[in-house]
Every structure is written in structure tokens, then in C-alpha cells.
Amino acid sequence: MATMTDIAREAGVSLSTVSYALSGKRPISPATRERIQSAIDRLQYHPTASARALASQRTSLLGVAVPQREDVDAHVIMEFVSSILTASHEQDYDLLLVAAEDHERTRRVMDEGKVDALIVMDLVEDDPRIPSLAALPRPVVLIGYPQESGGLACVDFDFLSGAMLAVRELHARGSRRIGMLTSPAATHRPSPTYARRSRLGYTMACTELGIAPTIVEVPSDAESLGAFVREQLVQEQRFDALFVHQEPALAHLGRAFAAQGVACPEDVQIVAISPEDVAVSGPWDVSNVELPISSIGRTALAMLLEMLSGPAAPPHSRLLSPTFTPRGTTRA
Amino acid sequence: MATMTDIAREAGVSLSTVSYALSGKRPISPATRERIQSAIDRLQYHPTASARALASQRTSLLGVAVPQREDVDAHVIMEFVSSILTASHEQDYDLLLVAAEDHERTRRVMDEGKVDALIVMDLVEDDPRIPSLAALPRPVVLIGYPQESGGLACVDFDFLSGAMLAVRELHARGSRRIGMLTSPAATHRPSPTYARRSRLGYTMACTELGIAPTIVEVPSDAESLGAFVREQLVQEQRFDALFVHQEPALAHLGRAFAAQGVACPEDVQIVAISPEDVAVSGPWDVSNVELPISSIGRTALAMLLEMLSGPAAPPHSRLLSPTFTPRGTTRA
DNA sequence: CTGTTAGCGCGTTCAC
């Protein structure tokens, strides 16, 4: 491997001249610049990352803690990672992956200066990692919005506003018995930070509109959802609209509607919070409040880079605003 | 940030003693070992990764080139990454992610010594990156088995043997008109390295068994597969068994069978090549030849580490042997 | 068993 010294010798100049020619931090005469470049090409020179990192105190690497638990949607994780990866390459950073479950390792990666900053995905309420992350000397951004973030920067979708928007849209389209469908709250396991927020937003919107909130928790399998449709929609006719915050339920719900003759949007309107692709991939095209995965990823990265540039802005959270997209499951 | 020099002073020993105490490359008396450890704790010392990398010529980082194209299954990619991540952590390596599409960057990461070795996923036939990868001075392992691998190490599932196994199992269970169902060969786009191999295995097995091979190419949407079932299975009764190498088709196929009254496994038996989770996630439980994603990932990592340890074994490929799991779509 | 010393390759002062 050729070093800068080799280039200097080969080009007949001094070491620092090569350095300045490469960094551009000082004007270099076109002539020597030329000879240096040709030496670089000839010797196949590439700056050594670790030497550069040692001298400059920056690695051009960003850490990303990715969850590996079975119960988080691999597609969503992949889209987060992918958006962050693309954005970081644009800023000339590479990504260092660590398993979120291995928090010891996540810490080490920061402590040893393997990365310049860190993004942590899949935060949960009362996440035990928060104090430890807050104590780190380098920038950290959380994806998720825990109630107690320990002063850490957070980026997430604004689930509260999103839920309110969904309810208002259903209300504006004539529905008055608007239920919320969601997964059973896991009291034992840690709960994602968004679970509480969407419920709260739903309840607030109902209160604001003067209608009674009803949160229905149903497991995400076909049988449970079939039973829900039969009992609560067909027999009791309890709801004329559903706000669904439960992505895996959407497809089953659509089939249950079809099987049991529930007309949508005539009998029951539906608005979901979901990424666009799951809204349109099932048996029907679901009107939704968009969950902007890629935007969250890009925003998290942008925030991290701002923090790296300098402690300009005080620590804060960014919650992405909701947008509603009417599709086949709501009336005009 | 405390440095090793600080520790040495604090513990009243020499710099190298600290280094050796940490690396364990030299016996240290329990007494001084103790004082060093206490100094480390007291000063919150952590070795600096870049300095260590510069001096030791190894980064403890492995590169992984991940594809981001829409047409590769995010789940599969995620499972590859996840298995490699877990395995590398076990060997005390971290993973550096690069976008496979950005091959320029992939090269740079190797050339600048940001990683010790590289895994490249999602190889295609005549992959243009192969010559460039083969010229790299550090170990490279491909996931995939291109016809011309340029002497690079490859790891993949043995699709040829897998297809043969599938056909034999169907034949052993009484089927004689065994068709192969797969995605249309994209003549324009690059084709994954496994497409040809499973077709070849299917054809070879048929020949071996003295039956006529028929490869049917159907797009993976519900309509196309419905039409296929109606025309070729219900009307023509062309096949009494299908070997399916087309994961996204399985669920649609199951629903089409149900809708059109094709009895499985009575009328038509089915064996797929697929990961277990997709085999059992659809409307039926499909007998399958397992596509062992995690094993491929772990094997690729193991191979990389062997290459890093020393050029013991000559360059070679590893193809994982198929296993058949009977489920609901084959007879006893 | 422990100290001393010279690099690893690059960044950044200084004087020339």
C-alpha cells in the first residue's frame, strides 16, 4: 500500500505539499498539483482511513443500532436503514451497524470512538438504555419519542396529531361512531413509544368532536379479526368508522369485510396509520395517514449531522407532521 | 478522554505494560494487573479504535454491501444482514454497511482500509463488479454463485441439488407430470445467479427420472396465477405436481387453488424452494426445500474469518445442501 | 515479568 510519503518522493515534493494538495486547504501550483496527481494514479494511492481518523479525530462513520427482535417488522427496519444509508453516503459517511440488543457493544462503539455519532432505533417506553446513552460524549439521536428521553434528541412521526387527523377526517365524512382498532397493549413486554401517543390522539380528537371514544384491542390474526367484524360490526353495528393503528391487521380486515358483506366505505369507513405500501398492498386501497419511514430516517440523519457540525441548536425533538391520503375506504 | 499514557502514569507502570495487560499478549503479574485495572476504572479509559487500527493494521470491521433495489425482498436482505451481524459480533467484529449500488464507494471502503474484509450480497450473472472485487487485496466473499466468479469465494444455497431434490420427492410421491413454476426470465435486467441453477436442476432431475420437463413462467400477481391455475390445472390438467421456485407466488397460488377447487395434495402436489417462514405463512403450509438464509449468512462470515486468519484453504465456493420438509402440500 | 523505543500514516503548525 502506497503512503503519502511514497507519493511525495515519487512526485519530488514534500509530504505536506501532498497533504495540502489533497485537502485543498491551501493553494498549490498547477504544475506540482499535476505531478502529485500522476504519482497518486501511478502508485494507486488511497489515504488510510485509520490514520486519517487518528489525526483528525473523526471517523466518517455513524453508528446505527438496529433491533433484531422477531416482533418488529423487518420491512420497516430495512427501510429505516436504507434511507439512513443513502442519506449518509450523500454526506460522505458510512454506517456502522450494531445489534440494538447488544447495548454493551453499542456503548463500546461510541466509547472507543469507532463512530462519530449514533442513531438508535426502536425505542420503547422507559427504555433502560436511555440513561446510558444520555451520558455519552458524542451526539445521539433516538428514533422514537419516549416520554422520558433524558434530554436526548428524538425523531419520530407525530402519532398524536396523526391520530387526531384520522379521526377528524372520518368525522368530516359523516361518521359519528368512530372506533379505534389496535394491538393489545402488552403489559408485560416493553411497549413501543408510539402506542400511547396514537391512543391519546384518538381520545383527544373524539373528545374535541363530542363523540365517545372506544378503543378495541384485537390480536392481528385472521380469526380474531374475523370475529371482531362479525360481532361488533355485523351484529352489533357498533361502529360506522374505524381508525386502525395496526398494520398487520389491514389485510385480514379487508378479507373479513368482503367475506361478511360489510360495505366499505358505505357501511364503515376506514382510515389507517401506515406506510403507503402496506396501505395499497392488501385486498383494498386503504385511506391512510402516512407513516413516513424514509423521512424519519433522513431527518434523524440530518439532525445528527447538525449536532456534529456544532452545538448550535439546543437539544430538541422533531415530530413529523401527518398527512392524510383519501383512498378507497373513505367516502368523498 | 483518558489515554493509555494516563493509565500508565496513574498506575505507576510503563506504557507497554498497560498495552500488554489489555491485549493479554504477555503475562502480567496479578499485582500490577490489578493496579492497571483500577486506574482504567478510575479514569474511565477506553482504547481508541482508530489508533489501535493504525498500529495493528486491522479495524475489526467487516464490510457488507447490501442491495437497495426495490425488487429484492427486504425481508431476505434483513435476515442476511441480521445473521451476519450476530455472527460477527460473536467474533468481536462490527459491520460496516455500504450500498451495493454505490460500487465506487464499496471499493473505496476497501482501498482506504476502513474494513478488513468484505461480503457482497445479491450477485447477478455477469456481475460487472466481479473483476474489480477480484483485484482487491483484502478477502472478499460473494453471496451468490455466478458462473464466472473470477476466482472469488462464493457462498450460496445449492439450488441445483435443491431443485433435483424437490422433483425427486414429488416423483417418489407418485407424480409424473411435474411442472416447474417460476418468474419470467428477465432477459433485459441482470438475473440472479440462482435462476439458472434451479431450472437446470429441475431439468436434470426430470431427465434422470424419464419424465418431460416443463418450465412455466408466470408473473407473481394474483390474476396471472389465477389464470394459470384455471387454464393449465383445471382445464388442461396438464400437471399433477408443481415445483415452485417463486416465493411471492405461493400465497396467490394457494388462494387460487381454494377458489377453483383444485385439491392439494390430492390433485396436485406442490414443493417449493423457499424460506420456512414464507412456506408456512400463507393460506396453506407448503412442503418445501428450505432456503437457509441465516446459514448462508453465517457461512459467509465464517469463510471470511478463515481467509483473514491466513490463506490456509485455496479459494473455493460453498454450496449449502438442501433439505426437504414435507408439509400439507404433498402426500405421505 | 517490566521498560524503552521506534514506528503505523496522516494532519497541522511553524519557519523557509
Place this chain on the structure above:
DNA sequence: GTGAACGCGCTAACAG
């Protein structure tokens, strides 16, 4: 505009 010198924090000979 250019060259020499030192430091980043750690590793690994080479002594003792």
C-alpha cells in the same frame, strides 16, 4: 508556495 517537525494513541519489537 514549499519543506521539516511534531503529535494523534496504540502496537510490538528489542532490551533488561
